[in-house]
Amino acid sequence: MATLIRYPGVGGFTYDEAAAQTHDALLxxxxxxxxxANELGLALPQYSTHTLRKDLVTLRRYGVLNQRMYRWGYYVGTGAMNLEELRIILQAARSQAQAQGDPQTRQVCRQLEKRLRGLDLELQGQLFYPVRSHLNRTIVYSDPEEMMAKGQYRHTLFHCIGEVETAIVQGQPIQLHRLADPFGTAGVGRIQVYPLQLIYSELAWYLLFEHLSNQHLEIERVDRFGDNVQRLEVNQREITLQYQRLQVAQKLLQDGWGLYLGTPQQQQLELAGQGKLVEVKVRFFEPVVTFILEGARRHDRQRLRPGPKDSSSGQPQYVDYEVKLPPRSLNEFSRWVHRFAHAAKVLAPAALVAKHREDARKLNQLYR
Incomplete structure (x- = not known):
């Protein structure tokens, strides 16, 4: 047990390359x-792998190990991490708890910090020091305890988020009530869906789900749903099918720009390989040229074409950003370009050029 606690994953060819050569995990x-034993000053016999196998059977009998295969290494109970791995996971969890306002993660972090306070003191405060952090901060209330403490109660889905998570892993369809439709594309009222994943993106938590009626995939902000979840006792499905639909949604996210997954018709054509892509081209000027060139992985289909260099600075005078996107993504792409409005000129397609020209005219009119 001491060995499995000190070296979680031992026996999965994670520590000893020589043992991996023999294909015998027990070596x-x-x-x-x-x-x-040597570190603890204990003189143990050279136990055979047959004896160790019997010991592992005993640990299973007492519930220290589970009755299943440990193909990727043994660990006791849920102690699947070493100290360095624990430190990394703790930092990620604390950042999610604080900046993204995840109530479940906050509760877990509070419990872990109490249990591990002695270890943190032993490590002179290094265990809990936030070496890494996510600064993206939610713009809405997401923690029911915080809402109560501040008198800012919101009747949103955050009060039922545990039920949503359970429905996700059980493949359970649920009924939700959409309270708001700020973009005028989805409507309000009751919807019946398979929830697939909770996503944090930039400013808020979102729910990715699939409509029962037509398999349409959609993403909506969690706080735009009411604090009521009704389980539907129909068509519960296996986790494998849940994961398959999640992968389809992730492919749509990867191919597009932003979180909008399109209308049912657009989505069906795209998934069938019949959707047409639009070639978008934007020319960025100083002072954002270097920033745009740094983003080598903004999109899988992007191309960066630096212009001629300035004779005095040696830097490109501009950079052309080209990417092929589905039509559903053009509005969100436009909002990204607007961040650099004073240093960006849309070159294609013609409809997007006209839109940005009109936006610039309206902005100029506001400042008059």
């Missing part, structure tokens, strides 16, 4: 058993 366990 690695045998090696680290002796290593731990």
């Amino acid at each position: 690695e366990v045998q090696h680290y058993l002796q290593k731990v």
Whole structure:
């Protein structure tokens, strides 16, 4: 047990390359058993792998190990991480709890910090030091406890988020009530869906789901739903099908720009390989040229074409950003370009050029 606690994953060819050559996981366990014994000053016999296998059966009998295969290494209970892995996971969880306002993660972090306070003192505060952090901060209330403490109660889906998570992993269809439709594309009222994933993006938490009626995939902000979840006792499906539909949605996200997945008709054509892509071209000027050139992975289909260099600075005078997008993504792409409005000129397609020219005219009119 001491060996499995100190080296979680031992026996999965994670520690000893020599053992991996033999394809016998217990040789690695045998090696680290002796290593731990030597560190503790214990003189142990050279136990055979047959003896170790019997010991593992005993650990299973007492519930220390589960009754299943440990193909990728043994670990005790849920102790699947070493100290460095724990430190990394803790930092990610604390950042999500604080900046993204995830109430479940906040509760878990509070519990872990209490349990591990002694270890943090032993490590002179290094365990909880936030070496890495996510600064994207939610713009809406998402933690029911925080709402109550501040007197800012919101009747939103965040009060039922545990039920949504359960429905996701159980493949359980649910009924939700959409409270708001700020873009005028989805409508309000009751909808019946398979929830697929909770997503944090830039400013808020979103729910990715599939409509029961037509398999249309959609993403909506969590706080735009009411605090009521009704389980539907029909068509519960396996987690494998849930994951397949999640992968389809992720492919749509990867091919597009932003979170809008299109109308049912657009989505069907795109998934059938019949959707036409639009070639978009924007010319960026100083002072954002270097920033645009740094983004080598903004989109899988992008091309960056630097213009001629300035004789005095040696830097490109401009850079052309080209990308092929489905029509559903043009509005969100436009909003991204607007961040650089004073240093960006849309060159194609013609409809997008006209839109940005009109936006510039309206902005000029506002400042008059």
